[in-house]
Amino acid sequence: MAKKSDKKIIFNKEKKMPPFAISFYSMEYNKTGGWRNFRPVIDYDKCSCCLICWKSCPEAAIKLKKTKVKGKEKFKPVIDYEYCKGCGICWEECPTEAIDIEEEAE
Amino acid sequence: MKLKIPEEEIMGHGNLACQGCGATLAMRLALKALGSNTVIVLPACCWSVIDGPFPHSVVNVPLFHTAFAAGPSTASGVKAALEIQGKDTNVVAWAGDGGTYDIGLGTLSGAAERNDDMIYVCYDNEAYMNTGIQRSSSTPLKAWTTTTPVENPKESHKKDIISIMAAHRIPYLATASVAYPEDMIEKFKKAKDIRGMRFILVFSPCPTGWKYAPQLTVKLARLAVQSRVFPLIEIENGIKWKLNKEITHPSPVSEYLKPQGRFKHLSDEDIAEVEQSVEADWNRLLEKTKK
Numbered sequence: 094m095a096k097k098s099d100k101k102i103i104f105n106k107e108k109k110m111p112p113f114a115i116s117f118y119s120m121e122y123n124k125t126g127g128w129r130n131f132r133p134v135i136d137y138d139k140c141s142c143c144l145i146c147w148k149s150c151p152e153a154a155i156k157l158k159k160t161k162v163k164g165k166e167k168f169k170p171v172i173d174y175e176y177c178k179g180c181g182i183c184w185e186e187c188p189t190e191a192i193d194i195e196e197e198a199e
Numbered sequence: 200m201k202l203k204i205p206e207e208e209i210m211g212h213g214n215l216a217c218q219g220c221g222a223t224l225a226m227r228l229a230l231k232a233l234g235s236n237t238v239i240v241l242p243a244c245c246w247s248v249i250d251g252p253f254p255h256s257v258v259n260v261p262l263f264h265t266a267f268a269a270g271p272s273t274a275s276g277v278k279a280a281l282e283i284q285g286k287d288t289n290v291v292a293w294a295g296d297g298g299t300y301d302i303g304l305g306t307l308s309g310a311a312e313r314n315d316d317m318i319y320v321c322y323d324n325e326a327y328m329n330t331g332i333q334r335s336s337s338t339p340l341k342a343w344t345t346t347t348p349v350e351n352p353k354e355s356h357k358k359d360i361i362s363i364m365a366a367h368r369i370p371y372l373a374t375a376s377v378a379y380p381e382d383m384i385e386k387f388k389k390a391k392d393i394r395g396m397r398f399i400l401v402f403s404p405c406p407t408g409w410k411y412a413p414q415l416t417v418k419l420a421r422l423a424v425q426s427r428v429f430p431l432i433e434i435e436n437g438i439k440w441k442l443n444k445e446i447t448h449p450s451p452v453s454e455y456l457k458p459q460g461r462f463k464h465l466s467d468e469d470i471a472e473v474e475q476s477v478e479a480d481w482n483r484l485l486e487k488t489k490k
Binding site: 121122124148151175 | 204206208210218250259416
């Protein structure tokens with residue numbers, strides 16, 4: 094379960110409890126990566142850093158990493174397997190076919 | 200390289216949505232545009248489940264769960280309370296198609312008539328998905344749901360909520376699709392700067408209810424726009440209709456229908472009938488945009 098120190102806490106403890114319920118813990122304890130049947134893998138040799146995968150990921154499981162490609166500053170997509178549910182949208186949408194999908198082992 | 204979409208992720212990880220959920224993608228993009236100075240009011244819908252069990256929440260902004268019909272009226276109240284406190288916060292009512300087309304229509308009409316200051320977002324997945332795929336008045340013609348089985352598919356057309364809301368002459372009304380994130384973010388940013396009632400209809404495919412493989416969510420949303428099933432439009436003050444995406448060479452409607460299990464039972468005649476209705480809707484829309 095989540096710890097109190099988890100990320101942003103919306104509820105302000107010093108003030109009185111509001112008359113209605115406000116959720117103040119993050120959901121990050123729920124590691125949705127365990128739901129995955131298929132694992133998307135990015136081949137960075139083919140990746141053009143168009144970020145279509147990042148735009149269309151429902152889980153926000155694709156992170157951006159600043160890198161330099163041929164002297165140009167670009168954002169590189171990196172998949173966070175802790176939360177990737179393996180829906181395969183990135184694999185379907187990738188215009189350069191840089192994402193491959195593999196069956197999850199075990 | 201400059202990003203066209205804000206980099207900051209306001210929606211957190213670990214939501215309870217199905218794989219490939221269009222509604223989750225819609226919320227992620229909407230929050231990117233609106234920023235963290237936002238309060239979400241949530242009538243019963245898929246998102247009531249996706250958000251997580253109390254006291255956990257995935258969105259990282261204050262979120263108020265409310266009764267099915269009470270989305271717009273609760274948002275009116277939240278906005279009034281914030282105004283008294285002197286806070287300029289975006290109040291977003293985030294409802295599914297059941298809470299908009301059917302159950303919440305009365306309160307939505309009331310809030311629109313009062314021109315209360317809120318952004319009302321309806322993510323349209325065309326049935327009551329989290330209760331077990333029952334038909335709503337947003338379900339399209341001939342579609343299968345558990346209450347409109349294959350032997351007796353839906354006989355009536357999808358309700359034209361856009362025209363209903365346009366008739367209220369609200370300041371801003373738009374349709375958006377998860378397949379066009381730049382367009383969607385632009386519309387949310389535009390809506391953020393306008394005062395009064397703003398209504399945005401987001402097309403969000405549902406792999407569970409529409410019976411297709413989860414990787415096709417964005418592709419189907421794109422096909423819906425390209426086959427003229429779901430036009431991307433903007434309406435200002437209920438009068439000025441604007442078509443954002445001209446579709447000069449539409450892809451066939453059957454291409455959109457084919458991957459979906461809910462249209463699997465359609466015969467060629469049925470498909471022709473759906474095509475005709477899509478064309479008629481499109482022509483009606485063109486007439487309005489030409490004015």
